Amino acid sequence: xxxxxxxxxxxxxxxxxxxxxxxxxxxxxxxxxxxxxxxxxxxxxxxxxxxxxxxxxxxxxxxxxxxxxxxxxxxxxxxxxxxxxxxxxxxxxxxxxxxxxxxxxxxxxxxxxxxxxxxxxxxxxxxxxxxxxxxxxxxxxxxxxxxxxxxxxxxxxxxxxxxxxxxxxxxxxxxxxxxxxxxxxxxxxxxxxxxxxxxxxxxxxxxxxxxxxxxxxxxxxxxxxxxxxxxxxxxxxxxxxxxxxxxxxxxxxxxxxxxxxxxxxxxxxxxxxxxxxxxxxxxxxxxxxxxxxxxxxxxxxxxxxxxxxx
Amino acid sequence: xxxxxxxxxxxxxxxxxxxxxxxxxxxxxxxxxxxxxxxxxxxxxxxxxxxxxxxxxxxxxxxxxxxxxxxxxxxxxxxxxxxxxxxxxxxxxxxxxxxxxxxxxxxxxxxxxxxxxxxxxxxxxxxxxxxxxxxxxxxxxxxxxxxxxxxxxxxxxxxxxxxxxxxxxxxxxxxxxxxxxxxxxxxxxxxxxxxxxxxxxxxxxxxxxxxxxxxxxxxxxxxxxxxxxxxxxxxxxxxxxxxxxxxxxxxxxxxxxxxxxxxxxxxxxxxxxxxxxxxxxxxxxxxxxxxxxxxxxxxxxxxxxxxxxx
Numbered sequence: 355x356x357x358x359x360x361x362x363x364x365x366x367x368x369x370x371x372x373x374x375x376x377x378x379x380x381x382x383x384x385x386x387x388x389x390x391x392x393x394x395x396x397x398x399x400x401x402x403x404x405x406x407x408x409x410x411x412x413x414x415x416x417x418x419x420x421x422x423x424x425x426x427x428x429x430x431x432x433x434x435x436x437x438x439x440x441x442x443x444x445x446x447x448x449x450x451x452x453x454x455x456x457x458x459x460x461x462x463x464x465x466x467x468x469x470x471x472x473x474x475x476x477x478x479x480x481x482x483x484x485x486x487x488x489x490x491x492x493x494x495x496x497x498x499x500x501x502x503x504x505x506x507x508x509x510x511x512x513x514x515x516x517x518x519x520x521x522x523x524x525x526x527x528x529x530x531x532x533x534x535x536x537x538x539x540x541x542x543x544x545x546x547x548x549x550x551x552x553x554x555x556x557x558x559x560x561x562x563x564x565x566x567x568x569x570x571x572x573x574x575x576x577x578x579x580x581x582x583x584x585x586x587x588x589x590x591x592x593x594x595x596x597x598x599x600x601x602x603x604x605x606x607x608x609x610x611x612x613x614x615x616x617x618x619x620x621x622x623x624x625x626x627x628x629x630x631x632x633x634x635x636x637x638x639x640x641x642x643x644x645x646x647x648x649x650x651x652x653x654x655x656x657x658x659x660x661x662x663x664x
Numbered sequence: 665x666x667x668x669x670x671x672x673x674x675x676x677x678x679x680x681x682x683x684x685x686x687x688x689x690x691x692x693x694x695x696x697x698x699x700x701x702x703x704x705x706x707x708x709x710x711x712x713x714x715x716x717x718x719x720x721x722x723x724x725x726x727x728x729x730x731x732x733x734x735x736x737x738x739x740x741x742x743x744x745x746x747x748x749x750x751x752x753x754x755x756x757x758x759x760x761x762x763x764x765x766x767x768x769x770x771x772x773x774x775x776x777x778x779x780x781x782x783x784x785x786x787x788x789x790x791x792x793x794x795x796x797x798x799x800x801x802x803x804x805x806x807x808x809x810x811x812x813x814x815x816x817x818x819x820x821x822x823x824x825x826x827x828x829x830x831x832x833x834x835x836x837x838x839x840x841x842x843x844x845x846x847x848x849x850x851x852x853x854x855x856x857x858x859x860x861x862x863x864x865x866x867x868x869x870x871x872x873x874x875x876x877x878x879x880x881x882x883x884x885x886x887x888x889x890x891x892x893x894x895x896x897x898x899x900x901x902x903x904x905x906x907x908x909x910x911x912x913x914x915x916x917x918x919x920x921x922x923x924x925x926x927x928x929x930x931x932x933x934x935x936x937x938x939x940x941x942x943x944x945x946x947x948x949x950x951x952x953x954x955x956x957x958x959x960x961x962x963x964x965x966x967x968x969x970x971x972x973x974x
Contacts, residue, residue, distance in 0.1 A: 393962055611953045618949065618966055625967070626936050639928065643921045652703055656928055657935070 356387045378482050392489045399488040403509050404498040406519035411545040414580035416498045422590045428493040429461040435499045478620045515596045519543045522551035539573050540596050547577035634663050666697045688792050702799045709798040713819050714808040716829035721855040724890035726808045732900045738803040739771040745809045788930045791822050825906045829853045832861035849883050850906050857887035944973050
């Protein structure tokens with residue numbers, strides 16, 4: 355019954371792609387069907403992560419990169435990861451705000467994704483959605499993140515090339531270290547590089563990269579002014595260079611395998627949790643706290659009691 | 665054999681507190697002993713979360729709050745959560761950089777914590793460490809986070825009062841929404857409020873808070889200039905007000921129970937994973953990828969095969 359859906363998906367109809375992503379996010383029946391199709395497809399997309407502090411111009415870089423890849427006749431999907439509000443349980447940015455200048459280009463698909471609060475949930479969803487986009491046949495998948503934190507570290511595992519976007523003001527040593535973005539990049543971008551201190555940041559990064567040891571790939575530092583399209587060609591060239599490096603070093607297989615292992619581990623935990631938390635066990639916990647028995651029993655005794663319940 | 669250790673801990677000897685935290689982080693034998701002692705202690709600390717975008721002045725706010733609480737004769741522990749570098753597997757900020765102006769005050773303990781990359785690991789560790797500090801007897805536990813992302817959302821669950829620190833430049837609607845910090849705060853601080861646009865941000869926040877419905881606590885907005893100690897008294901007063909609100913509404917019990925349930929759930933998954941990933945199963949996975957069998961077998965078949973291995 356879904357075969358027709360698959361055809362529409364393969365011809366990149368945007369509303370069908372959107373439906374498929376929602377199915378994955380909401381764990382519907384369609385998801386099971388999609389997964390059964392997706393999983394046997396060998397990856398052919400390049401996955402690029404764009405991360406960095408808020409205000410560094412990640413969106414501009416992503417937009418310019420999409421244009422560049424389009425001019426090289428590549429099809430592009432951009433997935434924008436927003437932090438989730440724990441209250442509304444949805445993306446706080448949403449699709450609405452982002453101006454999609456590619457809306458009439460079928461070969462470009464842009465979508466905001468809400469990061470999930472649940473453990474392991476975020477990156478697992480993103481990987482599955484990227485697998486879907488890969489399956490549909492997009493050449494390039496850009497995953498852009500917001501802010502600095504756990505999400506970013508998870509996303510790094512989900513991509514083949516990591517681009518860290520900084521601005522000259524990021525120069526303060528401590529701020530950069532705080533941001534936790536050193537050591538994770540395949541390419542550094544100094545955006546808004548017309549500002550003073552751009553050279554200072556360049557030198558700081560160069561010095562830091564000299565400390566990187568035992569690595570076959572030494573990250574490049576690229577100066578851009580994204581809103582004026584300056585430096586985007588060089589960024590593109592370096593992304594191609596990194597792609598070649600990955601091809602020559604079995605890097606794509608290695609990263610694909612790592613993602614697959616993560617998927618296996620997550621799925622096994624998910625299966626376990628689904629079967630463990632029976633209504634009897636959930637009731638026991640609820641009852642336990644209603645009667646305020648907490649503080650009188652050890653964690654291990656509770657867990658033992660829980661396991662004894664069927 | 666650890667009873668002596670416990671005494672030193674209870675008398676707030678900083679090197680012993682540091683050792684105990686390390687034991688929790690590294691899952692040593694000492695941890696098991698500590699947990700057995702900690703778990704029966706009813707919580708008496710107030711846990712305050714300080715979060716917000718990088719550069720908003722969270723560290724200054726934390727420092728000023730520590731001083732204020734000390735002037736009220738309260739003992740204070742500040743836990744600073746840094747994003748972890750996935751490569752160095754350690755905190756990127758570290759204890760070294762932060763200047764501890766309270767180093768000669770035994771009643772103040774400050775420590776950087778590396779956030780862990782593993783699923784659920786971060787908040788679980790922080791909760792356990794906060795429980796330890798609670799057990800030792802500190803009145804106030806401040807948990808300060810860096811950046812914006814999953815870590816922040818996790819930390820919110822770990823504290824009783826959430827303070828979101830913004831700066832006037834945060835005023836741009838979209839930037840705030842991107843930051844994902846709306847709806848999570850019990851108190852908003854507009855720091856560096858001597859700058860222009862502080863009033864604009866105040867109005868934006870006020871308008872947003874009018875959309876908050878069905879909530880018994882309406883967040884206050886407090887203007888501060890932390891480096892000049894302006895507004896800190898008001899922040900303190902509002903934290904006391906929120907504490908009273910929590911006391912009157914069983915809020916502390918509710919939050920403690922939620923943390924305990926999370927702990928149970930995490931522990932159950934941890935037990936499961938520890939017992940599931942036998943060396944035979946890990947070998948199977950490794951072997952599987954070495955032989956590049958990926959793409960030829962479905963996720964569910966692999967999981968079935970794994971479960972059949974003992």
